[in-house]
Amino acid sequence: MSEDIISMIKENVIQGRKTRDDMGIDETLSGTPGVLELTESALGNNISPEAIIKQALTPGMEVVGEKFSTKEYFIPDMLASADAVGAAMDILKPLLEESNVETKGKFVIATVKGDIHDIGKNIVAILLKGAGYQVNDIGIDVPEDKIINVVREEQPDYLGLSALLTTTMTSMESVIKALKENNLRDNVKVLIGGAAVSDEYAREIGADAFCADGFQAIRVLEEFETT
Amino acid sequence: MSEDIIELIKKNVIQGRVTQDDEGIEEGMVGQPGVTELIKEALASDVDVSGIINKGLTASMEVVGQKFENEEYYIPDMLASAEAVGAAMEILEPHLAKSGVKPKGKILIATVKGDMHDIGKNIVSILLRGAGYMVKDLGNDVETGDIVEAVREEKPDFLGLSALLTSTMVNMEDTIKALKENGLRDRVKIIIGGAPLSQEYAESIGADGYGADGFHAISVIESLNSGDSLDS
Amino acid sequence: MPREGILISNPLERLSGEQVRQIHDASIEILNDPGLLCFNKKAAEIFQSRGAKVAGVSGSDTPCWTVKIPEKLVTGALDSAPKTVTLGARNPDNALIMKGDEPRVFFITGSETNMWLDVDFPTYVNKSDPGKEIKVPEFQPRRGMVADLCDSAHVCEHLESVDGYIRTVNIQDKDITGDNKDVNKFFACLNNTTKHVMSGLTSLNQLDNVVKMAEMIAGGPDKLKENPIISFITCLVKSPLQFVDDTTETFMEVCQRGLPIVVSSSPQAGTSAPIKEAGIMAQINAEVLAGITLGQLVNRGTPVLYGSVPVRARMDTLGDSYGSIETSQYNIDCVQMARFYKLPNYSTSGVCDTKIPGQQSSIERLFSDIVVTLSGPQFLHCAFGLLDCNSVFCLLQAVLDDTHFQMIKFFLKSPRINEQELETVKKQIREVVATPQKMFINYIRPVMRSGEISPPYPFEGDGDSDSVFALANERLQELRAKPVEHIDPDTTARIFREIPGLLPRLNVYKGER
Numbered sequence: 001m002s003e004d005i006i007s008m009i010k011e012n013v014i015q016g017r018k019t020r021d022d023m024g025i026d027e028t029l030s031g032t033p034g035v036l037e038l039t040e041s042a043l044g045n046n047i048s049p050e051a052i053i054k055q056a057l058t059p060g061m062e063v064v065g066e067k068f069s070t071k072e073y074f075i076p077d078m079l080a081s082a083d084a085v086g087a088a089m090d091i092l093k094p095l096l097e098e099s100n101v102e103t104k105g106k107f108v109i110a111t112v113k114g115d116i117h118d119i120g121k122n123i124v125a126i127l128l129k130g131a132g133y134q135v136n137d138i139g140i141d142v143p144e145d146k147i148i149n150v151v152r153e154e155q156p157d158y159l160g161l162s163a164l165l166t167t168t169m170t171s172m173e174s175v176i177k178a179l180k181e182n183n184l185r186d187n188v189k190v191l192i193g194g195a196a197v198s199d200e201y202a203r204e205i206g207a208d209a210f211c212a213d214g215f216q217a218i219r220v221l222e223e224f225e226t227t
Numbered sequence: 228m229s230e231d232i233i234e235l236i237k238k239n240v241i242q243g244r245v246t247q248d249d250e251g252i253e254e255g256m257v258g259q260p261g262v263t264e265l266i267k268e269a270l271a272s273d274v275d276v277s278g279i280i281n282k283g284l285t286a287s288m289e290v291v292g293q294k295f296e297n298e299e300y301y302i303p304d305m306l307a308s309a310e311a312v313g314a315a316m317e318i319l320e321p322h323l324a325k326s327g328v329k330p331k332g333k334i335l336i337a338t339v340k341g342d343m344h345d346i347g348k349n350i351v352s353i354l355l356r357g358a359g360y361m362v363k364d365l366g367n368d369v370e371t372g373d374i375v376e377a378v379r380e381e382k383p384d385f386l387g388l389s390a391l392l393t394s395t396m397v398n399m400e401d402t403i404k405a406l407k408e409n410g411l412r413d414r415v416k417i418i419i420g421g422a423p424l425s426q427e428y429a430e431s432i433g434a435d436g437y438g439a440d441g442f443h444a445i446s447v448i449e450s451l452n453s454g455d456s457l458d459s
Numbered sequence: 460m461p462r463e464g465i466l467i468s469n470p471l472e473r474l475s476g477e478q479v480r481q482i483h484d485a486s487i488e489i490l491n492d493p494g495l496l497c498f499n500k501k502a503a504e505i506f507q508s509r510g511a512k513v514a515g516v517s518g519s520d521t522p523c524w525t526v527k528i529p530e531k532l533v534t535g536a537l538d539s540a541p542k543t544v545t546l547g548a549r550n551p552d553n554a555l556i557m558k559g560d561e562p563r564v565f566f567i568t569g570s571e572t573n574m575w576l577d578v579d580f581p582t583y584v585n586k587s588d589p590g591k592e593i594k595v596p597e598f599q600p601r602r603g604m605v606a607d608l609c610d611s612a613h614v615c616e617h618l619e620s621v622d623g624y625i626r627t628v629n630i631q632d633k634d635i636t637g638d639n640k641d642v643n644k645f646f647a648c649l650n651n652t653t654k655h656v657m658s659g660l661t662s663l664n665q666l667d668n669v670v671k672m673a674e675m676i677a678g679g680p681d682k683l684k685e686n687p688i689i690s691f692i693t694c695l696v697k698s699p700l701q702f703v704d705d706t707t708e709t710f711m712e713v714c715q716r717g718l719p720i721v722v723s724s725s726p727q728a729g730t731s732a733p734i735k736e737a738g739i740m741a742q743i744n745a746e747v748l749a750g751i752t753l754g755q756l757v758n759r760g761t762p763v764l765y766g767s768v769p770v771r772a773r774m775d776t777l778g779d780s781y782g783s784i785e786t787s788q789y790n791i792d793c794v795q796m797a798r799f800y801k802l803p804n805y806s807t808s809g810v811c812d813t814k815i816p817g818q819q820s821s822i823e824r825l826f827s828d829i830v831v832t833l834s835g836p837q838f839l840h841c842a843f844g845l846l847d848c849n850s851v852f853c854l855l856q857a858v859l860d861d862t863h864f865q866m867i868k869f870f871l872k873s874p875r876i877n878e879q880e881l882e883t884v885k886k887q888i889r890e891v892v893a894t895p896q897k898m899f900i901n902y903i904r905p906v907m908r909s910g911e912i913s914p915p916y917p918f919e920g921d922g923d924s925d926s927v928f929a930l931a932n933e934r935l936q937e938l939r940a941k942p943v944e945h946i947d948p949d950t951t952a953r954i955f956r957e958i959p960g961l962l963p964r965l966n967v968y969k970g971e972r
Contacts, residue, residue, distance in 0.1 A: 076903040122896045301774035343703050346730050
């Protein structure tokens with residue numbers, strides 16, 4: 001029984017079905033329970049959150065990554081799967097914390113002041129959530145002091161800053177300065193991304209990393225997590 | 228006077244005007260004498276024939292060639308000028324011997340049996356006439372026997388054979404064989420041309436030269452001509 | 460089910476109805492004065508017996524007649540020529556049904572080239588970065604052979620956008636002669652593709668053998684009539700306005716047998732036709748009408764295609780300039796003329812002036828391929844793989860061409876806009892606007908695999924270098940490796956027994972018991 005539910009969760013991650021209303025790639029699945037419903041019934045059957053993550057969600061996303069690299073899957077497929085995993089993690093996270101199981105880090109993400117572009121930031125947020133991080137998306141055109149307050153209050157492990165314009169990317173530098181002034185810089189790793197920025201720019205303004213896309217962001221975070 | 232008329236001939240060759248009815252490149256020339264009329268006038272005024280040829284015709288064709296190279300002139304311009312020179316040479320021909328001008332060679336040209344394509348061959352004949360050669364065009368789809376007869380009777384210095392098809396180009400080889408059998412091969416230099424042909428093919432069938440286009444044909448013939456004079 | 464082709468809903472037209480009429484009237488006048496020069500005695504006699512004014516030309520080296528064709532002969536022929544022509548295929552699913560009044564386009568290869576272009580990819584070391592290797596295509600021309608024709612037919616069998624096959628390369632093997640060329644040419648094509656096969660005929664004395672071979676493959680003479688797996692093309696009128704002796708003879712013999720044939724004329728604006736559009740149009744239309752009229756006089760009701768291969772002269776050499784813009788204009792005008800007569804049209808696109816694949820060839824061919832396709836000819840000879848004004852064939856180019864015809868076909872799909880579609884998207888817009896992220900990405904997935912979204916260019920490189928040729932070459936090798944359905948062993952054995960002149964090396968069952 002537990003084996004069955006686990007493999008069904010994994011299959012629905014691969015299909016990118018969050019709830020029973022979602023379409024997968026396999027049309028025969030429509031109407032059947034999605035990742036969210038299956039995760040709840042797994043917990044009802046006393047399957048441990050750890051087992052759900054390690055045996056269903058993570059291996060499911062691995063298959064999705066594989067299909068993406070062989071060009072069988074495209075970004076929308078990847079995002080649907082990540083979204084399903086993220087929704088399951090929302091349910092599982094409090095349980096893991098209760099039982100003191102070590103979880104992946106906390107991530108605050110924002111598009112900086114003056115910039116209202118959010119497609120890239122949204123995609124990164126979904127992917128990171130799907131990779132098991134706790135993500136707090138504080139939106140677009142976010143003023144400096146709001147970012148500082150969130151960092152102070154939520155104490156995230158990572159801060160992701162996004163900007164698409166050369167005119168707004170300078171706000172990233174001021175955010176980092178402000179973190180320093182508030183003695184918060186060493187508490188958080190700062191990652192930047194967006195079309196206008198580069199590795200070089202990250203070094204110049206004293207960020208910890210530049211991420212060209214959501215996949216690179218996941219790789220960079222994995223590195224930080226293991227060191 | 229003679230200087231003036233030679234200048235006029237030169238100008239009209241460059242303008243590509245055979246007769247007074249032709250348009251030139253400059254506007255408003257229709258009605259003024261063209262090369263044909265000017266040559267007749269020059270002969271009537273006893274202008275030196277070698278002067279007409281050298282200063283009036285050859286020099287102006289050089290200008291036309293230059294303009295073509297600079298892409299100021301296109302082939303239709305070049306052909307109009309060559310046609311004008313060809314028409315002039317036809318008028319001048321009877322006067323060449325007595326004025327001591329050595330005529331350039333005589334050329335027979337034909338598209339071989341089975342082949343109806345003649346655009347290329349026609350262009351080559353006009354250009355060769357313009358270069359001062361006497362050209363006799365035998366037409367297209369010409370029977371091998373007719374070519375052999377024409378070589379026997381006309382005694383040309385050169386024979387140009389044209390073919391556009393891979394299926395008809397083999398008839399060139401037959402023509403060369405037939406000339407050998409009739410003991411005429413050594414009397415004439417053979418140049419071949421046409422899309423499917425090559426220098427390699429020319430050598431393989433025993434032709435003397437291959438002309439990729441009209442201009443190339445002229446330079447091949449010129450070099451065969453000068454090779455002749457070195458020998459003799 | 461025959462092939463679908465691509466139906467053009469609003470065909471591109473350049474001429475007004477009045478201009479079409481004016482060209483028609485001018486052609487009719489030209490057919491009457493000066494008429495045509497006819498070098499074929501039998502054709503001259505046929506015309507004379509039906510009321511054309513025919514007179515011998517004196518002083519000509521070869522026998523020759525002037526033929527002045529009265530309007531009523533032309534209109535009679537336009538009445539009796541079939542308005543729908545079926546070009547059959549060894550696989551009936553590959554049959555092509557061409558209706559003169561329906562702008563449904565089929566893409567077909569052609570023409571016969573002398574040279575075959577081999578491609579190799581030698582590796583070079585990058586000067587500024589010796590660790591990096593660069594693959595640069597090298598093109599090597601050579602004479603075409605019968606094995607190449609088999610290779611080309613085989614690959615074209617697998618090219619998705621190719622609807623039919625015109626032999627692409629002239630076979631110049633040492634053991635090919637005038638007397639065995641046609642049977643080997645047709646057999647090489649028919650045995651390596653199940654699509655329709657069209658070709659010209661080299662020797663009239665081979666026509667019966669070619670037809671007999673086609674009958675064996677189709678399953679008998681009646682079956683061949685129903686499903687004409689082969690058709691012919693002849694340029695019986697040489698521009699300007701001359702019936703050529705031998706091709707006219709071939710044309711009449713094919714018409715007599717009732718097999719489909721293209722009446723094609725290929726004037727060059729500037730040399731063998733006036734440089735003005737009005738001039739080349741009036742003349743080419745007269746030339747094609749003259750051919751169609753002769754065909755209908757020989758065998759009333761025999762299927763003919765209105766064939767047009769007009770081209771403008773280059774000003775620097777007076778050679779053909781298929782890449783010129785006017786060449787496409789003339790072609791589109793001809794498509795309109797054929798549609799005016801409700802006759803299926805054979806038109807040309809994709810021929811380029813350049814000698815090797817590259818940017819120039821892509822630009823020249825894509826331009827004419829798009830505009831001529833939009834005009835809606837039924838039979839589009841779209842020069843798959845041809846270079847250097849139809850004298851060189853390169854399979855790599857054919858693979859590239861197939862890709863861009865798939866793009867053109869995709870572009871021509873009808874828009875999917877209707878009440879139901881709009882209801883669905885209005886719902887999506889309302890749903891997404893209500894979410895914090897405001898993204899439509901979730902709705903992509905259901906359409907992503909339905910074929911509704913165009914695929915990326917298949918030979919796209921990694922972004923740092925142009926890898927189109929190398930990737931297209933990989934695709935070519937994949938296609939070569941795919942099997943092809945040959946003619947069955949029994950029929951093959953019969954063909955080799957009964958048809959003289961076939962080269963034993965073309966028998967794929969040779970050595971098998």
